[in-house]
Amino acid sequence: MKCEETHAPNSNWLYVMLPSKKTVRMPVVTGRLRDPDINPCLSESDASTRCLDENNYDKERCSTYFLKYKNCRKFWHSIMIQRRRTGVKPCMPTAAERDEILREMGKMPY
Numbered sequence: 001m002k003c004e005e006t007h008a009p010n011s012n013w014l015y016v017m018l019p020s021k022k023t024v025r026m027p028v029v030t031g032r033l034r035d036p037d038i039n040p041c042l043s044e045s046d047a048s049t050r051c052l053d054e055n056n057y058d059k060e061r062c063s064t065y066f067l068k069y070k071n072c073r074k075f076w077h078s079i080m081i082q083r084r085r086t087g088v089k090p091c092m093p094t095a096a097e098r099d100e101i102l103r104e105m106g107k108m109p110y
Helices: 028-033 042-054 059-086 095-105
Strands: 004-007 013-017 023-027
Touching (some): 042 059
Antiparallel strands (some): 013 023
16 A cells, blocks of 8 residues: 655644545654554554454454564564664664565564
8 A cells, every 4th residue: 555645844744645545634653653664563553453443442352463563563672672782774674674584584473
C-alpha cells in the first residue's frame, strides 16, 4: 500500500493521499508511526487493532496479538541498541535491511 504524503509548512499536520484517492489529515507523529521504515512492527500493530475491532474490544481475545507485538518491539529494540553500540547508522534498520535480517535468521524470532 503506497501513500503520498505532503506536510503543511509550519504545521504539525500531515496530509496523506490514500490509495483510494481519499486525502486524510493526521498528526505528523501518526504519519511517522505508519511508515514501515520507522515502525518495524507495523503489521503486528495492525493485527492487534484489527483483532480488537473484530472482537468488540475484548482484550482477552486478542492477548496473542498483543504478545506478538510486544515481542516484536523487544526484538527490534535489542537490534537497535546493538547497532547503536557498534556505531551503525541508522540505529533502526530500514524495512529492506529488516527483511534481510529476518531472511538470514530463517524464521520469525517473535
